[in-house]
Amino acid sequence: MSEEFDAIVIGSGMSGGWAAKELCERGLKTLVLERGRHLDHPSPEYTDFEAPWDMEFRGMVPEIYDEQGRYRMLKRKGWTYRNEIIQFFVDERDHPYSYPEDRPFMWTRGYQLGGRSLTWARQTYRWGPKDFEANARDGHGVDWPIRYDDLAPWYDHVEAFAGISGASDGLENLPDGEFLRPWEMNCAEGVAARNINRSFEDRRMIIGRGANLTEVRDVHAELGRGACQARDHCIRGCSYGAYFSSLSATLPAAQRTGNLTVETDSVVSEIIYDPLTRRATHVKVVDYHTREERLYSARIIFLNASAIASAQILLNSRSEAMPNGLANTSGQLGNYIMDHFGHAGANGRIEGLEDRFDFGRRPTGIYIPNYRHEREDQAFVRGFGFQGGANRQRAGHTGSRPGIGAESKASMDQWSPWVLGIGMFGEMLPYADNTIRLHPTRTDNWGIPLAHMDCHIRENERAMIRQAEQDAVEILTAAGCKDISSVRTPDDEHVLVGGKTHEMGGACMGHDPATSVLNRWNQAHDVDNLFVTDGACMSSCGTANPSLTYMALTARAVDHAVQRLQEGGL
Amino acid sequence: MGVTRRILLSTGGLALAGLSLSGCENRDAIELDLSDVTGFSVFDRATATILLDVADLMIPRTDTPGAGDTGTVLYLDQLMDHWASAASRAEILGFPAQLDSHARQSVGRAFRSLSRQARFRLLEDMDQASFAEGERPGFSAAYRTLKRLVFHIHYTSEAANPDYVAVPGQYLGDVSAAEFRALVDDARF
Numbered sequence: 001m002s003e004e005f006d007a008i009v010i011g012s013g014m015s016g017g018w019a020a021k022e023l024c025e026r027g028l029k030t031l032v033l034e035r036g037r038h039l040d041h042p043s044p045e046y047t048d049f050e051a052p053w054d055m056e057f058r059g060m061v062p063e064i065y066d067e068q069g070r071y072r073m074l075k076r077k078g079w080t081y082r083n084e085i086i087q088f089f090v091d092e093r094d095h096p097y098s099y100p101e102d103r104p105f106m107w108t109r110g111y112q113l114g115g116r117s118l119t120w121a122r123q124t125y126r127w128g129p130k131d132f133e134a135n136a137r138d139g140h141g142v143d144w145p146i147r148y149d150d151l152a153p154w155y156d157h158v159e160a161f162a163g164i165s166g167a168s169d170g171l172e173n174l175p176d177g178e179f180l181r182p183w184e185m186n187c188a189e190g191v192a193a194r195n196i197n198r199s200f201e202d203r204r205m206i207i208g209r210g211a212n213l214t215e216v217r218d219v220h221a222e223l224g225r226g227a228c229q230a231r232d233h234c235i236r237g238c239s240y241g242a243y244f245s246s247l248s249a250t251l252p253a254a255q256r257t258g259n260l261t262v263e264t265d266s267v268v269s270e271i272i273y274d275p276l277t278r279r280a281t282h283v284k285v286v287d288y289h290t291r292e293e294r295l296y297s298a299r300i301i302f303l304n305a306s307a308i309a310s311a312q313i314l315l316n317s318r319s320e321a322m323p324n325g326l327a328n329t330s331g332q333l334g335n336y337i338m339d340h341f342g343h344a345g346a347n348g349r350i351e352g353l354e355d356r357f358d359f360g361r362r363p364t365g366i367y368i369p370n371y372r373h374e375r376e377d378q379a380f381v382r383g384f385g386f387q388g389g390a391n392r393q394r395a396g397h398t399g400s401r402p403g404i405g406a407e408s409k410a411s412m413d414q415w416s417p418w419v420l421g422i423g424m425f426g427e428m429l430p431y432a433d434n435t436i437r438l439h440p441t442r443t444d445n446w447g448i449p450l451a452h453m454d455c456h457i458r459e460n461e462r463a464m465i466r467q468a469e470q471d472a473v474e475i476l477t478a479a480g481c482k483d484i485s486s487v488r489t490p491d492d493e494h495v496l497v498g499g500k501t502h503e504m505g506g507a508c509m510g511h512d513p514a515t516s517v518l519n520r521w522n523q524a525h526d527v528d529n530l531f532v533t534d535g536a537c538m539s540s541c542g543t544a545n546p547s548l549t550y551m552a553l554t555a556r557a558v559d560h561a562v563q564r565l566q567e568g569g570l
Numbered sequence: 571m572g573v574t575r576r577i578l579l580s581t582g583g584l585a586l587a588g589l590s591l592s593g594c595e596n597r598d599a600i601e602l603d604l605s606d607v608t609g610f611s612v613f614d615r616a617t618a619t620i621l622l623d624v625a626d627l628m629i630p631r632t633d634t635p636g637a638g639d640t641g642t643v644l645y646l647d648q649l650m651d652h653w654a655s656a657a658s659r660a661e662i663l664g665f666p667a668q669l670d671s672h673a674r675q676s677v678g679r680a681f682r683s684l685s686r687q688a689r690f691r692l693l694e695d696m697d698q699a700s701f702a703e704g705e706r707p708g709f710s711a712a713y714r715t716l717k718r719l720v721f722h723i724h725y726t727s728e729a730a731n732p733d734y735v736a737v738p739g740q741y742l743g744d745v746s747a748a749e750f751r752a753l754v755d756d757a758r759f
Contacts, residue, residue: 052727053727058726066655229738230740399720406630409636410632
């Protein structure tokens with residue numbers, strides 16, 4: 001026996017929350033399956049009101065984790081390796097995955113209700129027309145079966161609900177949207193932006209667009225969401241609900257319809273397919289604690305487990321009719337794994353503002369969108385943008401530099417000059433042989449084959465990194481910075497794919513069932529009632545942060561699916 | 571684990587008892603007093619005494635609180651119990667003896683019998699040398715571990731963060747020093 005629903009959503013993160021909201025609001029009895037634990041909102045696990053001196057171990061992750069081999073990838077990630085937020089991240093010792101020894105892959109996960117929507121960086125940019133045309137233009141990957149205009153109204157839709165702050169910048173390939181009041185640039189950024197915008201025709205420095213409520217509209221207040229208090233503690237969870245997450249926004253919206261059922265601690269192992277009806281009939285779940293198996297059925301299934309996990313579930317959904325995995329007659333399932341990459345940037349001092357300060361902790365930075373589309377005077381295709389910001393702090397109370405005593409203490413207490421830093425966000429090409437596969441022998445605690453990722457960047461990305469370092473120096477010079485220093489990862493050093501936590505691909509959208517997994521509606525070519533709307537669906541990765549695009553694609557796909565359902569077409 | 575108010579007060583008492591020697595920059599030849607060191611669970615009296623002194627030499631009380639005022643070494647003691655790896659624990663617990671040995675080799679006297687000025691000079695030389703040596707293991711590594719922890723604990727204390735505002739409520743990108751001070755004061759109280 002299985003429990004029956006109108007719709008099942010696998011995953012409760014960024015896109016899963018949207019699928020649940022849109023399905024429930026259209027009247028479908030919807031089940032959300034989340035492999036992680038339940039979290040309330042606000043949650044006792046949030047640490048947003050802890051001052052530095054209140055934090056357990058003053059925010060330092062216990063060293064004994066090192067001895068136990070725990071959280072090695074999270075530690076490698078650096079800035080997220082903090083004790084006050086470690087509960088929102090997965091320890092790969094408990095949830096292993098694999099990769100070739102010489103090509104490690106960083107898979108950052110959050111197994112809790114809301115998934116990684118709790119810990120995302122909240123940068124929210126529409127992709128522009130050129131991003132959706134790129135594959136067709138230069139022949140890499142699979143041509144997107146949609147263009148910007150197909151998605152534009154859905155960007156409007158999700159922005160209004162999520163609450164996106166931003167300025168209307170009028171940029172060709174970074175379309176404006178339904179924005180809340182933008183955060184202000186600080187004085188140093190203002191100087192730099194004016195200088196940059198005066199010096200270049202193609203490069204614009206704008207304030208970052210982000211999913212923090214700079215103002216509260218009715219649609220937000222109805223869900224109990226409050227205005228951002230400029231604490232910049234978002235990653236600890238926000239008791240005000242001021243940044244967009246599944247917990248603060250989409251799941252409560254779904255809940256109030258009365259159509260939502262949530263099952264946490266439910267590890268989806270596979271989706272069961274009926275070849276006679278060409279439909280996915282059931283979702284098989286292994287209980288996180290008891291390992292007991294359960295089946296759920298629904299008329300439509302939305303797969304939103306995250307790019308890697310969604311591909312993993314489909315690959316593991318093997319049957320006589322589909323021995324290579326569900327929706328994989330193209331053989332492209334698990335291919336074209338992408339991520340943004342950094343590995344080049346620069347910083348420099350902005351002088352003349354020694355008597356000026358900023359107050360509050362703004363939860364966004366600045367953005368210089370990709371200005372290298374379609375240029376012919378470069379050794380690569382696609383391009384990169386930069387993200388960063390200017391700040392000034394006390395010179396630095398660190399024990400990691402020489403200096404002790406009263407004199408050193410006094411110098412550490414001095415305010416440093418304003419420093420502007422920018423880091424690249426490069427577009428990785430879609431390579432068919434950057435893959436996720438099932439490990440042939442190793443399984444996890446729930447009997448599911450491990451995800452095995454084999455991905456690396458190529459010469460196109462290396463050339464971008466080299467160019468980005470030069471450009472970063474050029475931009476900061478134009479900005480008026482002094483003492484500019486730049487960084488770049490050497491050509492012979494492995495670039496960790498997954499480092500930006502923007503994994504995309506694995507079940508790409510495309511026109512042709514022979515070369516892609518999903519159609520223009522995020523619907524599996526092979527399975528009419530299966531939709532994949534998380535990062536797995538992406539046919540290219542652009543340079544802008546992808547979450548807003550997942551949201552828009554999800555809302556669009558639900559609208560289509562429900563229409564088809566109502567017409568009897570599903 | 572957290573440092574309780576009781577422990578903070580206790581540390582304040584230690585400072586007043588003269589163990590941390592805060593505010594003694596102008597005095598000469600002060601001997602360390604090994605009496606009245608209490609409240610530690612991992613560090614014994616001799617270890618705690620040396621570490622209290624070293625922390626105070628690193629971050630003395632000036633016009634702002636020093637490490638002796640912020641319970642830094644008591645907190646360090648608790649970290650040894652609940653947080654530190656075996657390697658760090660061994661480094662910190664072994665440090666006083668290594669420091670003493672280093673003092674005897676360098677100036678021919680036990681560390682604790684040196685004047686405050688001499689102890690500071692010794693530690694300052696060690697500080698420069700340990701960072702010049704890079705990541706080499708041994709005494710320098712133990713020193714760097716201790717220094718990193720002392721600074722982190724002190725500068726995450728409430729007393730060392732007078733500008734910390736839990737809920738700013740707004741972001742202003744261009745304010746004067748006076749405006750900044752007023753905004754901080756208004757938001758904190």
